[in-house]
Structure formats: C-alpha cells, structure tokens
C-alpha cells in the first residue's frame with residue numbers, strides 16, 4: 084500500500100503521517116519506538132536538535148530499514164535547528180555557527196535529512212532571519228545540504244520578513260494546527276497558501292488529548308469513528324478520525340507515541356478511506372468557533388489569540 088504523500092513547492096514529496104520523537108515516551112525511546120514506527124509502516128520520522136535524540140533517530144532508521152528490507156535512507160527524515168531544548172528564551176544559533184551546526188546534525192543523524200526546519204523564529208539572531216536563511220540556501224547550492232528547507236512556529240511577521248528576500252521559499256511551516264486554532268492561524272495560513280507552503284501539524288490530537296472536555300468536535304469524531312469501524316471492520320477511534328480530517332485538509336500530521344499499539348493505529352490510519360466532504364466541513368465549522376491551544380510559547384508572541392470561548 085503506497086504511503087499517502089503530498090507534493091512540496093520544491094517538487095519533492097512528503098509522507099502525510101509522521102511519527103515525532105519530541106514528546107512523552109517517544110522522546111525517551113526514540114531508538115526503540117522509531118523502529119516500531121517504521122516496522123508498522125510509517126515512513127516519516129520527525130526529530131530535532133532540541134530533542135537531543137538525533138543520533139538515536141538516525142540509528143533507529145538504519146536498523147529498521149535493514150531489518151525490514153527497506154532501501155537505506157528511504158524513510159523521510161525531518162530535523163530542526165533548535166534553541167536549547169526548544170525554549171524560545173534559550174540561546175539561538177549565531178550566523179557564524181550555523182553551517183557547522185547543520186553539519187553536526189547531519190553527522191549525528193548519520194545521513195542527510197529530507198527536511199530541515201528552523202525550529203522557531205527565535206533561533207536566528209534578532210533581525211538576521213534573511214541572512215540565516217541565505218546560509219542554508221548556500222549550503223544547498225554547494226551540495227553540503229540536500230534537504231528541503233522549512234520553518235516552524237512562524238507567524239505572519241516572520242514570513243513578511245523572509246519571503247520578499249529568499250531565493251528558496253520555505254516548503255513547510257510546522258505549527259500547532261488542529262480545528263481549535265484555525266481562527267487564530269488564519270492570517271498565517273493565508274500567507275502560506277499564497278506561496279504554496281504546506282502546513283505540518285504538531286499537536287494534531289490536542290482537541291482530544293488536551294482540551295478539558297474534547298470540545299464540540301469530539302462527538303462528531305466519535306460518530307465518524309463508529310461509521311468507519313463498521314464499514315472497514317477495523318477498530319477506528321476518534322484520534323484516527325481526527326488524523327483523517329488532517330489528511331483531508333492536505334496537512335502533514337506529526338504525532339507521537341511511545342506505545343506500540345498506538346503506533347500501529349497511527350500506521351493503520353494511512354490505509355483508511357477519506358472522510359466525506361460533509362464530515363470535513365462539519366469539523367472545521369465547529370472547530371473555528373472556539374480557541375484552544377496547547378502550545379503558546381511561540382505562536383502567541385506578538386500574534387495575539389482571538390477572543391473566542393474555550394468551549395461551546
């Protein structure tokens with residue numbers, strides 16, 4: 084079964100379901116769980132300098148590809164240039180250190196990543212985003228870096244600073260994205276749509292896992308899960324229905340788990356049929372009525388959240 088993928092603005096393809104190792108047990112067990120993920124059928128792994136497990140991520144792929152007869156380096160691999168621990172207030176990366184920083188990541192991973200992101204707009208020195216990006220473009224020109232270039236946690240003002248001056252446009256923006264942040268994100272999503280920049284969603288399951296009640300979309304997701312379970316004979320749950328909604332929106336879902344059963348469910352999601360257009364729209368309309376965000380340390384800086392209720 085081919086892995087569902089989407090084209091980026093640099094003509095490469097990215098698998099729509101990614102297993103991330105930046106949170107929870109997945110972070111602690113990047114080597115073991117990374118292998119479980121690939122064995123289960125996931126073909127996109129998301130790591131970062133700030134997760135302190137690039138080496139384990141790279142080694143897990145070598146082992147999993149070998150054990151499962153998958154061609155070396157064929158699992159899509161994303162990493163990120165981070166501030167320490169991803170903390171926006173921690174030290175970023177100086178321009179003069181960036182080239183070596185990226186070469187060090189490649190060495191830890193044991194291969195070229197397919198995608199490298201600026202983890203958040205506070206990684207480059209203040210006011211130096213364009214110069215920072217140019218160094219990455221130059222590394223690509225020289226063949227020192229072959230990855231697609233992308234960003235993460237970028238707000239409208241960050242794109243407005245970068246886009247008029249870059250040669251290579253960011254291919255993706257990895258942000259917290261789910262139905263309950265759509266209203267807040269609209270200005271940044273409009274810019275991204277204009278430049279064909281794909282959304283990568285982290286925290287895609289926040290409505291179900293972190294919202295205190297699950298909010299207005301929970302009963303809809305449960306209804307869809309029951310329909311799909313009946314129609315496919317598979318055990319489809321609300322989290323899988325939410326990931327299918329993410330796929331229907333053409334968004335890459337970056338989710339995480341250190342639990343083997345849940346990793347297998349994540350992989351199984353790739354084989355499930357699409358939601359109906361009515362279901363997709365129902366979730367979106369309900370989601371837009373509230374605002375609930377799990378991660379506010381980057382996106383809410385100088386980009387205020389809308390005054391919407393947290394629940395209906």
Ligand SMILES: NC(=O)c1ccc[n+]([C@@H]2O[C@H](COP(=O)([O-])OP(=O)(O)OC[C@H]3O[C@@H](n4cnc5c(N)ncnc54)[C@H](OP(=O)(O)O)[C@@H]3O)[C@@H](O)[C@H]2O)c1
Nearest residue numbers: 103104105106107285286287288289322338339340341342
């Ligand atoms: N760019 C950034 O700034 C940024 C920020 C945050 C995250 N990320 C990336 O995105 C990845 C995912 O982020 P996230 O953890 O917020 O994603 P998420 O998919 O919203 O949540 C995943 C968490 O929920 C649990 N879980 C997963 N499936 C579940 C299910 N069906 N039922 C109940 N619990 C479930 C997992 O715990 P168990 O281990 O117990 O299954 C895991 O800790 C990270 O690992 C990282 O790679 C990037």
